Amino acid sequence: MSTQNCLFEFILLVFFAFCNCSQDYCHIDSDCGPNYGSKDRYLLYDVNPPEGFNLRRDVYMRFAILAYKLKQSKKDELNNFKLVLPPWSRLFHWKYNAEPEHIPWGRFFDLESLKRFAPVIEMYEFFDAINQTYGVKIDEVYVLQHFKDMFETGNFKDRMQIEQCAQKYQINYFFYKNVTSNNVKCLSYHGPATKLSQLLLKSSAKTILLDHAEVALHDMFGDRTYWQCRRSMRFNKDLQKIALDFRQKYLNSSDEFLPENWEDEKPKRSTKGGPYLGVHLRRRDFLRGRAHQVPSINSITQQITNLLEKLNLSQVFIATDADEDEYRDIIKNIPFKTQRYTPDSETREKIKDGGVAIIDQIICSHARYFIGTYESTFSFRIQEEREILGFPPDTTFNCFCKENTECPQPTRWKIVY
Ligand SMILES: Nc1nc2c(ncn2[C@@H]2O[C@H](COP(=O)(O)OP(=O)(O)O)[C@@H](O)[C@H]2O)c(=O)[nH]1
Ligand SMILES: [Mg+2]
Incomplete structure (x- = not known):
C-alpha cells in the first residue's frame, strides 16, 4: 500500500471517529441506538x-x-x-x-x-x-x-x-x-x-x-400455522410453577397424567388430568351484558354438584371473577371440596391480576373435566390449552346452562393437524 493511500485511510478513520451522529453513521456515544443504522x-x-x-x-x-x-x-x-x-x-x-x-x-x-x-x-x-x-x-x-x-x-x-x-x-x-x-x-x-x-x-x-x-382477522383459523403459533404462547415459567404447586398441594394433581412432548404433537387424546372438576365462571360485566345467558347462583350450584356426582369426583376448582360474597354463595351448597386460587398480597403485587388470571387458566386446563362460560374468551383460551394438552374433546367443550333455555354448547375447535 502506498504512503498516499495510508494517509488517506488515516484521515477517513479520524473523520469517522470524531464525526457525531449523522443519518448514516452513529458514534458510539451519540444518541443513536445500536440498531439505528440497521435494516430492521x-x-x-x-x-x-x-x-x-x-x-x-x-x-x-x-x-x-x-x-x-x-x-x-x-x-x-x-x-x-x-x-x-x-x-x-x-x-x-x-x-x-x-x-x-x-x-x-x-x-x-x-x-x-x-x-x-x-x-x-x-x-x-x-x-x-x-x-x-x-x-x-x-x-x-x-x-x-x-x-x-x-x-x-x-x-x-x-x-x-x-x-x-x-x-x-x-x-x-x-x-x-x-x-x-x-x-x-x-x-x-x-x-x-x-x-x-x-x-x-x-x-x-x-x-x-x-x-x-x-x-384485521385471522388468516386461517385453526390451520397448522394457527396451532403452531398458539402452542408457542407458553406461559411464564414462574406462573406455571405457582399453578403446579397449587395443584400438588390442594388438588392432588401433578403432571404425571400428561403425555410427553405435548407441545409439538397432534394430541393423542389420552390425557387424563388431575382428579378434580375445573370450572370457569364469568360474572361481573357478563351479568349485565348477557343477563339472558347467565345462570342463577342456585342453578350453578346444582350443575356443579350434578357433574361431580356424575364424574365420580370429590373436588372442584373454581376460577371466577365473582367477588368474595358471591363466591361464598356459590359454594355454600356444594357438598364437595371447593378450591379457589387466592394469592397472598405479596404474590398478587408481583404477578398482578393478569398473572392470577393465567394461574386460574392453567389449573382449569389440567382438570379431569372442564366446564366454562358461554362465549367467554377466557373460557376459549382454556379450551385451546386443553386441546394442546391432548384431552378428549368431551371433557373440554362444555359450558353452563341458563335454567329453562336450550343451552347451546361451545363449538369444538379441535386440533386436526
Ligand atoms: N383471575 C380471574 N380473572 C378472571 C376470571 N374470569 C374473568 N376474569 C377477569 O376478567 C377478564 C375477562 O375479560 P376477557 O379476557 O375479555 O374475557 P371475556 O370477557 O370473558 O371474554 C379477564 O381478563 C380477567 O382479568 C377468572 O376466572 N379468574
Ligand atoms: Mg371481554
Whole structure:
C-alpha cells in the first residue's frame, strides 16, 4: 500500500471517529441506538382500549402469524419486520393506579418461546434499538376501521382503502408521553391480518403503527400455522410453577397424567388430568351484558354438584371473577371440596391480576373435566390449552346452562393437524 493511500485511510478513520451522529453513521456515544443504522423495520400494533386480556391474546396471534409469514417469504430488504409487543396497561378488568403499568409480555408469557415462532420484541427492546433521545416519532400510523358500507351492501370481499376517518379516534401511543406521530391515516379494512403485508411492503417507513388492530382477522383459523403459533404462547415459567404447586398441594394433581412432548404433537387424546372438576365462571360485566345467558347462583350450584356426582369426583376448582360474597354463595351448597386460587398480597403485587388470571387458566386446563362460560374468551383460551394438552374433546367443550333455555354448547375447535 502506498504512503498516499495510508494517509488517506488515516484521515477517513479520524473523520469517522470524531464525526457525531449523522443519518448514516452513529458514534458510539451519540444518541443513536445500536440498531439505528440497521435494516430492521418495526411493526407496532394496538387494540381498542375496552378489549380484555383474552381477546388481545387472539389479536396477538393474527399479527404474530403475519410476522411469521413475512419472515418466511423474505425477498427484499424492505421485508425485515420485527413485531413490537404492546405492553399491558390499564386493562378494563384489572385494577390499576394513576400511572400506566406498561407490563411487558415476558411477565405473562415465555418470551423465548414466542420468539422461536415469530420475530417479536418487547417495547423496551424497541426503545433500546432506536434513537429515542427526543422521544419516538412513528413514521406511519394507520387506524383500522370497518368499511362503512360493509353491512349495508353485504360486500364482504377482502379490501383496504385509505379513507376519511369514520369518527374521531384518539391514539394512546401505549400511554407513553414521548411517543407520537405526525402522519396518521384511517384505513378502511376487511380481510386477514396477513393481507396487511401489501401495505407494509409498499411503504419504506422504518416504524409503522396499526391502531385498532382487532379489525384485521385471522388468516386461517385453526390451520397448522394457527396451532403452531398458539402452542408457542407458553406461559411464564414462574406462573406455571405457582399453578403446579397449587395443584400438588390442594388438588392432588401433578403432571404425571400428561403425555410427553405435548407441545409439538397432534394430541393423542389420552390425557387424563388431575382428579378434580375445573370450572370457569364469568360474572361481573357478563351479568349485565348477557343477563339472558347467565345462570342463577342456585342453578350453578346444582350443575356443579350434578357433574361431580356424575364424574365420580370429590373436588372442584373454581376460577371466577365473582367477588368474595358471591363466591361464598356459590359454594355454600356444594357438598364437595371447593378450591379457589387466592394469592397472598405479596404474590398478587408481583404477578398482578393478569398473572392470577393465567394461574386460574392453567389449573382449569389440567382438570379431569372442564366446564366454562358461554362465549367467554377466557373460557376459549382454556379450551385451546386443553386441546394442546391432548384431552378428549368431551371433557373440554362444555359450558353452563341458563335454567329453562336450550343451552347451546361451545363449538369444538379441535386440533386436526
Ligand atoms: N383471575 C380471574 N380473572 C378472571 C376470571 N374470569 C374473568 N376474569 C377477569 O376478567 C377478564 C375477562 O375479560 P376477557 O379476557 O375479555 O374475557 P371475556 O370477557 O370473558 O371474554 C379477564 O381478563 C380477567 O382479568 C377468572 O376466572 N379468574
Ligand atoms: Mg371481554
